[in-house]
Amino acid sequence: MSTDTVVDDNLSIQSENNAGKRVVYCTKVFFKQLIERKPMDKLQAEIDTRNELRRDLSWIQLLAIGLGATIVLFSGIGIFILSGQAAAKYSGPSVIISFVVAGVIALLSSLSYSELGAMMPSSGSVYTYTYAALGEYLAWFIGWNSALLYLFGVLTVSVAWSKQVILFFNIVSNFNATTVLLGTPLYWDEYTENFYFTGQAINLLAIGIIIAITILLIIQIQQMAIFNLVLVVFKIIILLIFIFACCSYVNLNNYHPFFPSNKGSFSEYGVTGMLQACTYIFFAYVGFDSVSTVAQEARSPQSSLPIATIGSTIVSLLLYIGICTVMVGLVRYDLLNSDSPLSQAM
Template sequence: MDEKTENITTSVDKQSTDGNYASGSKEKGIFQSVTARYAKVDPHTYLRKEGESSKSFWFRRLIQIKPVELLWDDAEQSELKRALNAFQLIFVGIGAIIGTGIFVLSGLAAAQNAGPAVTISFIIAAIASAFAALSYSEMASMIPVAGSAYTYAYATMGEFVAWIIGWDLILEYMVGAATVGVGWSGYFVKFFAVASNGRIHFAESWTSPTLTWIESPPSIYRGEGHYFNVPGFVIIMLITIILIVGIRQSAIFNTIVVTIKLLVILIFIFALCGFMYPPNYVPYIPENTTGNWHFFGVPGIFAAATTVFFSYIGFDAVTTAAMEAKKPQRDLPIGIIGSLVISTVLYIAFCTIMTGAAKYTDFLGSSVPASVAVEKVMERTGKNFAWLNILVALGAICGLTSVLLINMLAQARVFYSMAQDGLLPAIFAKVHPKFKTPWVATLTVGTITALLSAVLPVNLLGNMTSVGTLLAFFIVHLGVIVLRFTRPEVPRKFKIPGGKYLSLIFPIIGMVISVALIAVAEVTTIWRLFIWMGIGWVIYFAYGIRKSKFNRDPVGRFAEGKRGLPDNTREDEQGYQIEQYEYVPNTNSPNYRA
């Protein structure tokens, strides 16, 4: 058997063994027909059938899936460097998770939505994230390919849904990084202020975003004297350079800053745990007096959960580094679940201490809630905690820096995957010959993110990111269910516990939670998501569907894989020129050993 066909199992004549090989046979049941669409990898079925109308073919292209086997081939042939182990992947997850949520949004959610009960909001968001983490872990162990939810959607629901999720992930990663850039600038200013005892002060005109957003009533305007967020812009461009230089260097840098921020968070918790002021917890759930259910009361807790859900965004970023992991099928689930568990414990402890150290109303309008908590303890007790304020500011800077790094790494890999499929210009799939990183995608992502951070406010960006992520989680949950029935034979290093059917309760509950959290988001946030998706649809139908490799040359797209294509073909009764074969996993590959 030659190299081109070494991983292909050629069937004898399936029509003679089961009496009905043709994929369009009328005798098959609906379920069998759907399953066959996933189980039989036949590039010629992606072509237009004889006598098929252009309208029918056009709609059929929208739901054409990218088979799991072809995704495996893409991973095997990737030019990206495999350099990350399980420990580094956990730090990638923590690096992306712990940042803006704990150092910025925790205070805003407490002051505007939930009061001291913001801790419950974090628990609700953690539960929703846990269901998503299980689904992501199963998908990552089965399809260890860069692209995250975009890739999973392509393998389960077809190209159009994949594009929607890929476009949606821009909200999660790129816009999310811009949110972090705004918070980073605030702590940058705070650090110099507390370290110099107020002697060094940066003007807001060059350290705050140009625009200001008010949720109710919805309005956006240019802030008085606000020109450009220079610190946010500069740090994002520096991170971009680090990401271009190499994945190993990026991982080392991430490990250092994550270690620093974890130490600072632990110091904050243990230093202030003896200075909690019980009256600050009263009322634990403030009464809603505004008439708007988003503000306080029990509904306010769920509204805050939508906001702080942004705090857990990041564990899914682990999956975007799949092509740079040494043992992706084993280590990706470890990275996803491990980082989420560690981050959740720290969030709950941090918020409990923060809302006990200061009244929730003290956090209103502040983007540095940890520093506010320290200052209120100093005012109340007279003790000198200036050293802790300096540490908190330093830890926040390190924490937000790691989030920037991982979000931008993830976004560049999504661009890379979409460009490989032809849905984005091929230049985004270009890998640097020396550094082995998708440098064009990284540079593009970095520049756009830096500009967004310099101009847009944190509350506008944060809410958009949360809703976009929930949509991606919904698709991943659905993808797990689809592949359980359509591709049960595909090896899974990690499988959601509970058996074949009982385990499906977890992705189903995850889907319900995702929809519920989207429903309680601000109406203006949902409208912004719809507008963003509308723009994405225009780009897809104007460019993506015409340039897609599956649509332009599906047989050639399959031939790019090492598995190649055999020569034995015949025409079936539906007009397809089909191949008599099925793909099987390459059991000799170190990345896909069952």
């Protein structure tokens, strides 16, 4: 009986040791897969042999894609809303410097993107770069973060667009378009920091514009690139008209004090307030990375990708500086805390 007990104990101990070894082995394999990297030569071979996309996009079309994502998509929130709020809450007239600092930081990032895009012209963009440098797990994490960034960016801009369309029709035709089928059912109150129900049922305008753009993207990249180029040129012309038409109405007294006195906290005016505004308005520069997502559809990607990536950042920087300079010169900075600071300035 005692012999059987000893045998059973030995078998139990051996089984536990085997289970422990299996756990250790599986853990090693798991972490090895997490940090496993894909060599650049293998990535390049996949790009060269498995590319089923047509290389139709010229550098000017790539530049328009970068500008479209920056000044059309994310700038709809950044320069048209956050710029005035940043000036009123944090920096005062020095919001101009905030846009310069944030733009330089974005430019450094775009330099990295352009170099990586020229080395690995893959539609995987940041996912591919991270896979080659840091491993599969971080590539998966970064890839999903990038996807979520664009997802929430599109949702935010489509809702803001529908709101402006309704406002436009109210002004032009005196028609109250805020029916249950055209309004957003849920809104965020920044003062109480709570969501509240608006009484609306569904935002058909936001849904409609997303469906329309999706259909255009499905048709063919060449047609969509031309359509995007037209929109980008049109918006840049409007922004330039605003800048030059309002220059003669700028009041130089509105620039003083350029750095309002700090009110005792890090974020309220002064140099530190200007730095706080940098973090607030950096969202306006997001979008230049969209150029790398169409790298496998670009002609001569080694030259066209850097031109488009860096060029979209520089053009956006210059436009933002011009708009902010005029905006804070038209009215005092403390009057710009609204959802439409440019309208307030005019």
